[in-house]
Amino acid sequence: MAWETILSIKKGIKQLCKDQPDMDVPGQYIHQRKKSKPGSDAYAVNISFNNKPVKNSKFDVNVYSTEPFKCKISYSRRVSLINRNLFNLYLPYSILPFYAAKNKKIYVITHFAQTLDGRIASASGDSKWIGNQENLIHAHRMRALLDGILVGSKTIQSDNPLLSVRHVSGDDPKKIVVGGDHLDIQNYQISENEFVSFSQGINKNADNFILNKEGGIYDTSKILKTLYNLGLRTLYIEGGSFTTSNFLSQNRIDQIQVHFAPIILGSGVTGFNFGDAQHLKEAVYFNSFRYLPLGNQMMFIGEI
Ligand SMILES: NC(=O)c1ccc[n+]([C@@H]2O[C@H](COP(=O)([O-])OP(=O)(O)OC[C@H]3O[C@@H](n4cnc5c(N)ncnc54)[C@H](OP(=O)(O)O)[C@@H]3O)[C@@H](O)[C@H]2O)c1
Numbered sequence: 135m136a137w138e139t140i141l142s143i144k145k146g147i148k149q150l151c152k153d154q155p156d157m158d159v160p161g162q163y164i165h166q167r168k169k170s171k172p173g174s175d176a177y178a179v180n181i182s183f184n185n186k187p188v189k190n191s192k193f194d195v196n197v198y199s200t201e202p203f204k205c206k207i208s209y210s211r212r213v214s215l216i217n218r219n220l221f222n223l224y225l226p227y228s229i230l231p232f233y234a235a236k237n238k239k240i241y242v243i244t245h246f247a248q249t250l251d252g253r254i255a256s257a258s259g260d261s262k263w264i265g266n267q268e269n270l271i272h273a274h275r276m277r278a279l280l281d282g283i284l285v286g287s288k289t290i291q292s293d294n295p296l297l298s299v300r301h302v303s304g305d306d307p308k309k310i311v312v313g314g315d316h317l318d319i320q321n322y323q324i325s326e327n328e329f330v331s332f333s334q335g336i337n338k339n340a341d342n343f344i345l346n347k348e349g350g351i352y353d354t355s356k357i358l359k360t361l362y363n364l365g366l367r368t369l370y371i372e373g374g375s376f377t378t379s380n381f382l383s384q385n386r387i388d389q390i391q392v393h394f395a396p397i398i399l400g401s402g403v404t405g406f407n408f409g410d411a412q413h414l415k416e417a418v419y420f421n422s423f424r425y426l427p428l429g430n431q432m433m434f435i436g437e438i
Pocket residue numbers: 245246247248253254255256258259260261264285286287288289290292293312313314315316347350351352353354372373374375376377378380381403
């Protein structure tokens with residue numbers, strides 16, 4: 135199945151980067167050497183990085199990746215539209231560890247499901263569920279493909295999330311919580327398994343990191359440096375507003391995914407909330423972006 139192929143490419147590339155930490159692009163990664171039999175569920179995929187575009191008929195899928203998040207993908211065998219959509223959307227994340235190794239950084243992707251008026255929760259904190267079922271599955275695919283999932287303490291309190299992969303196959307990412315100095319985290323589902331905690335308190339079941347705050351705020355580059363040292367190369371931030379806005383205003387986010395639900399709340403928590411922009415030129419602009427259908431709704435994906 136295409137999804138299993140995407141997952142195993144992620145594992146393969148992570149291992150390759152571990153085995154050859156000084157590996158540099160251009161490079162090539164081959165997933166299965168020979169074209170698979172017609173009707174087979176397996177895919178032979180040839181990925182070249184920043185090299186000559188490959189189109190080799192020995193492979194079912196040929197990928198030419200020039201930079202993080204950017205791939206040209208061609209198909210030498212009949213691949214159903216549903217599987218092409220999976221490859222086109224998720225293969226770039228699967229090969230992101232290659233660029234993380236090259237650029238020695240964690241790639242940070244954030245995701246919100248929001249109303250048409252930009253709310254991610256009602257005033258009382260209710261957000262289940264603003265997005266549709268396809269958005270839930272998408273978020274779980276992203277969790278399975280990235281190394282870590284991070285949320286703020288208020289999201290733990292409002293949503294009590296498990297942060298696991300349940301709607302698709304794949305391994306759970308490392309779970310990370312920021313804040314909650316005075317929160318009794320034992321009361322929340324997150325503490326049922328191991329997680330990483332950035333707070334001033336010590337939590338059972340957690341790898342605790344106590345960083346200094348400046349003006350009451352953590353420098354998000356220190357959070358990312360700690361996670362990099364733990365071996366993480368890709369991170370998914372799933373909110374809430376305060377947490378994501380700090381990463382964004384400190385220029386730590388590489389890609390934003392926003393799912394738009396056809397609802398207007400009129401009040402509530404806004405997804406992004408920072409700064410004091412007086413002019414449009416102070417806005418966050420994107421280097422590239424696209425809108426994708428998500429069931430009968432829509433998702434924005436943009437690289438900063
Ligand atoms: N629709 C969606 O996609 C979606 C997704 C996620 C969450 N939500 C909703 O969002 C709401 C929560 O958002 P929120 O903005 O109120 O809270 P939040 O971002 O979830 O958590 C904020 C808390 O996290 C800690 N924190 C995070 N980053 C920090 C930093 N750089 N420096 C210092 N502390 C930091 C602080 O904890 P302490 O104060 O404890 O130190 C802060 O008060 C909930 O209602 C939830 O349902 C919606």
